Amino acid sequence: MAAVMSAKRGLLLCEVLQRHHRIFRQGFSVTAVPWVGQKWRVSQGMSGDGNRYGPLTDLPDFSYLDGRPAPLAKGQIRREKEKLETAAHVMKLIEEVDFAKARHEKKLKDKERDKTKMIESRLKAKVDEFGKAVTSKPDHK
Incomplete structure (x- = not known):
């Protein structure tokens, strides 16, 4: 049973490595896996890979005893x-x-201005001096 569990773990490890990183023909990767602990670091408000920002990357490497600032790297x-x-x-x-x-x-x-201008420039009905609309009477002869 332990051998079966070990084989399953090995297969799972190979699948994970194949999906996420370069694999040599033997099925083993010799490069470091950069995402180890990434979820935890992100959940703690840190950068995903640990090298983007933080005190180890942002602060100077050393300081002088007399208080002078250290030169930037x-x-x-x-x-x-x-x-x-x-x-x-x-x-x-x-x-x-x-x-x-x-x-x-x-x-x-x-x-909107063009629309109101167009509405205002339409032909208007004729009105007399009292403001009533004038209707034209057809000529019936």
């Missing part, structure tokens, strides 16, 4: 640059959405 500089680029891109997209909303509102107002 290359990875920290790169991440800050990426964050700035992402923020600029988001701001550009927000501006585009705002422009599209304003343009749509303007189009709706123009359409």
